[in-house]
Amino acid sequence: MIIHSDWHMHSEASYDASLTLDDIAAGAARFGFRKMGVTDHVNFNDRKFMANLEKSAESVNAYKKKFPDIVSGVELTPIAKAEFDYIAGTGTRDGYIPAGSMKNDGIELGSTKENLIRLGVQYAIGAAHWRLDVTNDDPSAFDLRDSINEWYRLQMWLANDERVTILGHPWWNSKGLWYEDFSVIPHSMHMDIAAALKENGKYVECNSHFFRSNKATEKFKHQYAEFLRELFEMGVPVTFGSDSHFEYVGYHLKVEDYLLAAGFKDGDISELDERVLW
Numbered sequence: 001m002i003i004h005s006d007w008h009m010h011s012e013a014s015y016d017a018s019l020t021l022d023d024i025a026a027g028a029a030r031f032g033f034r035k036m037g038v039t040d041h042v043n044f045n046d047r048k049f050m051a052n053l054e055k056s057a058e059s060v061n062a063y064k065k066k067f068p069d070i071v072s073g074v075e076l077t078p079i080a081k082a083e084f085d086y087i088a089g090t091g092t093r094d095g096y097i098p099a100g101s102m103k104n105d106g107i108e109l110g111s112t113k114e115n116l117i118r119l120g121v122q123y124a125i126g127a128a129h130w131r132l133d134v135t136n137d138d139p140s141a142f143d144l145r146d147s148i149n150e151w152y153r154l155q156m157w158l159a160n161d162e163r164v165t166i167l168g169h170p171w172w173n174s175k176g177l178w179y180e181d182f183s184v185i186p187h188s189m190h191m192d193i194a195a196a197l198k199e200n201g202k203y204v205e206c207n208s209h210f211f212r213s214n215k216a217t218e219k220f221k222h223q224y225a226e227f228l229r230e231l232f233e234m235g236v237p238v239t240f241g242s243d244s245h246f247e248y249v250g251y252h253l254k255v256e257d258y259l260l261a262a263g264f265k266d267g268d269i270s271e272l273d274e275r276v277l278w
């Protein structure tokens with residue numbers, strides 16, 4: 001066993017999950033995990049997401065009495081600065097219309113660090129979930145080359161943002177655009193992201209999604225584990241994230257085989273220690 005903690009999961013406080021904190025504590029006991037980090041989503045700076053996060057952080061911190069090894073985190077996703085500003089002005093996403101060309105828009109995250117700390121959140125996963133340079137209903141939104149370039153832009157931005165503790169599920173893609181052969185992504189992009197993460201003292205996540213996805217080929221799974229190994233060898237620490245939403249069933253068991261094949265040994269997968277927690 002080389003995975004001893006899990007820093008990415010969603011609780012019932014999240015709009016898209018039903019895990020209870022009791023499920024999480026039971027999962028930790030069952031699999032012998034030392035730490036469990038709950039990272040409910042903040043996609044936008046609107047009231048709905050702020051209320052969810054408040055509930056998440058409050059319940060996780062209260063649960064420490066029962067299970068001291070639970071940690072409150074958050075999963076932040078890059079959004080367009082223009083949309084962030086609109087929501088900041090109106091309190092809601094309702095009525096927001098993206099500008100015709102979004103190519104050069106700035107990027108933001110749904111919460112300031114001060115706000116996260118005030119709520120009792122102790123770390124943030126920063127993870128890209130969709131393109132910001134085109135809208136999702138644009139047919140070009142799933143163009144391979146443009147998608148790679150946009151994911152690279154978003155991930156480089158996250159690797160340099162001071163709120164991000166862990167770069168979450170690098171190169172995740174809802175359509176699995178490069179899940180057949182990961183080598184379609186230029187190697188230099190991985191090196192740039194790794195250099196930025198290392199420079200800024202950030203972690204990279206090994207997310208179980210890639211190893212569970214039925215869109216991903218065996219070849220891809222091995223390539224992905226090797227990609228994580230290369231970052232690790234460059235000095236970027238790797239954390240594990242099950243990204244559990246509904247049940248806690250030990251997604252790491254499958255992941256470990258790929259990590260071992262890529263050269264990971266016991267002691268190589270990191271925990272977030274007190275020095276990096278807020």
Ligand SMILES: [Zn+2]
Nearest residue numbers: 075127168169
């Ligand atoms: Zn995610």
Ligand SMILES: [Zn+2]
Nearest residue numbers: 008010075243
């Ligand atoms: Zn997640």
